Amino acid sequence: MITPADTPRSLVADAARPQLPPASLAPSRRQAAQLDAADPLGPLRAQFQISDPDTIYLDGNSLGRLPAATPLFLADIVNDGWGKGLVRSWDHWIDWASRIGDRLATQVLGARPGEVALSDSTSVNLYKLAVAALDARPGRGTVVFDAQDFPTDRYILQGLAEQRGLTARQVHSPMDAPLGLDRLGAALDDDVALVVLSLVHYRSGALLDMAAVNELARAHGALVLWDLSHGVGSVPIDLSGTGSDLAVGCTYKYLNGGPGSPAFLYVRRELQTTLRQPVWGWYGQRDQFHFGDAYQPVDGVERFLAGTPPVLSMAAVEPALDVIEQAGVHRIRDKALALGDFAVQLADAWLAEHGVRLASPRGPEQRGSHISLAHPEAWRVCRALAAEAGVVCDYRGPDRLRIGMPPLYTRFTEVWDAMDRLRDVLADRSYERYSHALTRVT
Ligand SMILES: *Cc1c(COP(=O)(O)O)cnc(C)c1O
Numbered sequence: 001m002i003t004p005a006d007t008p009r010s011l012v013a014d015a016a017r018p019q020l021p022p023a024s025l026a027p028s029r030r031q032a033a034q035l036d037a038a039d040p041l042g043p044l045r046a047q048f049q050i051s052d053p054d055t056i057y058l059d060g061n062s063l064g065r066l067p068a069a070t071p072l073f074l075a076d077i078v079n080d081g082w083g084k085g086l087v088r089s090w091d092h093w094i095d096w097a098s099r100i101g102d103r104l105a106t107q108v109l110g111a112r113p114g115e116v117a118l119s120d121s122t123s124v125n126l127y128k129l130a131v132a133a134l135d136a137r138p139g140r141g142t143v144v145f146d147a148q149d150f151p152t153d154r155y156i157l158q159g160l161a162e163q164r165g166l167t168a169r170q171v172h173s174p175m176d177a178p179l180g181l182d183r184l185g186a187a188l189d190d191d192v193a194l195v196v197l198s199l200v201h202y203r204s205g206a207l208l209d210m211a212a213v214n215e216l217a218r219a220h221g222a223l224v225l226w227d228l229s230h231g232v233g234s235v236p237i238d239l240s241g242t243g244s245d246l247a248v249g250c251t252y253k254y255l256n257g258g259p260g261s262p263a264f265l266y267v268r269r270e271l272q273t274t275l276r277q278p279v280w281g282w283y284g285q286r287d288q289f290h291f292g293d294a295y296q297p298v299d300g301v302e303r304f305l306a307g308t309p310p311v312l313s314m315a316a317v318e319p320a321l322d323v324i325e326q327a328g329v330h331r332i333r334d335k336a337l338a339l340g341d342f343a344v345q346l347a348d349a350w351l352a353e354h355g356v357r358l359a360s361p362r363g364p365e366q367r368g369s370h371i372s373l374a375h376p377e378a379w380r381v382c383r384a385l386a387a388e389a390g391v392v393c394d395y396r397g398p399d400r401l402r403i404g405m406p407p408l409y410t411r412f413t414e415v416w417d418a419m420d421r422l423r424d425v426l427a428d429r430s431y432e433r434y435s436h437a438l439t440r441v442t
C-alpha cells in the first residue's frame with residue numbers, strides 16, 4: 001500500500017498526483033498512466049534501445065537493457081581504438097579499470113576515488129577478496145555466510161573452506177525476509193575471520209542494513225565482504241558512510257553494462273596495502289611494463305587486478321553510467337519504491353485469490369528493486385507469460401516468480417499490464433500446456 005509516509009517525496013510533491021485507492025482495490029490502468037506521466041525518470045526510457053515495444057521486460061535485474069548509446073560507442077572503440085590504433089590504444093585503455101572504477105565509486109557506491117576497480121567476474125573477485133581477508137585474520141578459522149545466498153557466493157566460500165581447512169558456518173536467513181541481526185550475531189564469535197552477505201537478496205529482494213552489519217561484525221573482529229550485485233544501480237549505497245571494508249558486484253544487472261561486462265571490486269583505502277590477493281598477475285604489479293623478476297604489488301586498488309581486462313565489455317559500462325548519472329541514485333530509489341509498492345498492491349488485489357503470495361518483505365524500504373511472488377506453478381507460469389503474454393520475468397526455485405523493475409526504464413503501465421496478464425495466465429491455467437522440465441537457463 002502506498003501511504004504518504006513511505007511514498008517517495010518526488011512522487012507526492014506534485015499536487016495533481018493521483019490518490020491511489022486502498023490496498024484491497026487495484027489501481028486502475030489510468031492511474032498507472034498518470035504515474036508514468038508524472039514520473040521524473042520517464043524521459044530516460046528513450047535512452048535505451050527498446051526494439052520490441054510489445055515485450056514487457058521485467059528481468060533487468062538479471063540482464064539490464066541495452067543503452068541506446070552503447071552500440072555506436074562500442075563501434076568507435078572497435079573501429080578506431082582497435083582497428084586503427086591497434087596496440088597503441090593501450091596507452092589509454094591501460095587505466096580504464098580504475099578510471100571507470102572511480103566513476104562507479106563516486107556516482108553509485110559512495111566510495112572514494114582509488115577504492116574501486118573493474119575486474120574479472122563477481123565470482124572471481126569474491127574469491128580474491130575473500131582470500132585476502134582470510135589472510136588478514138590469521139588465527140581465525142571461520143567464514144560466515146547465508147545458506148540462502150546466491151549460489152556462486154556459497155560455492156566459492158565452501159571451496160575456500162575446504163581448501164584451507166576452515167569452518168564454513170552458514171546462517172539461515174528466512175526465505176522471504178532479511179537476515180535478522182540477532183541471527184547473524186548468534187553466528188559470530190572470535191574465530192570468525194570473514195562474513196559474506198548480499199546487500200539485496202537475489203531471490204526475495206530483501207535489503208540489509210550495511211552499517212549495522214558492519215558494526216556487528218567489527219565488534220567481533222571480523223571483516224565483511226559485501227556482494228552488491230542486486231543492489232548497485234538500484235539502491236543508494238554508501239560504502240564509506242557505512243564503514244564498509246570490502247565489496248564486489250556485477251555491472252550487467254541494474255548497471256546495464258551488457259552480458260559478461262566485468263564486475264567491480266572495492267577495498268577501503270586504509271586496508272589496501274595490508275591485503276594481498278591470491279592471483280599474482282601482472283596487472284597488479286608495480287611498474288607493470290618493467291617486467292621485473294619478483295611480484296611486488298602496487299599500493300593502490302590495482303593490486304587486486306590480475307590480467308588483461310576485456311576492454312570492449314569494460315567500455316560498455318561507460319554509456320550505461322551516463323544514464324545512471326543523469327537519473328541520480330536517489331531518484332532511482334524513489335521510483336523503485338513507488339514501482340514496488342504499485343506491483344505489490346496489484347498482486348494483493350488480483351493474485352492472492354489465485355494462490356499467489358508475496359515472497360518479499362512487505363515494506364518497500366526493506367527491498368531492492370524486485371519482488372518475488374510465490375506460486376506452486378511458478379516455473380510454468382513464467383514460461384506461459386513469456387510465450388503467450390509477452391512478459392519476460394524469471395523463475396527462481398523453489399517456487400518463485402521474480403519481477404524486476406529497474407526504475408530507469410520500467411513504466412507503471414508495464415507493471416500494470418504484466419500483472420493483468422499474469423492474472424489471466426493463472427485464471428485460464430494456460431500454463432498447464434508447458435512442461436515442468438526446467439530449461440538450461442531460467
Ligand atoms: C548475479 C550475481 C552474481 C553473478 O556472479 P558472476 O560471477 O557474474 O556470474 C554473483 N553474486 C550475486 C549475489 C549475484 O546476484
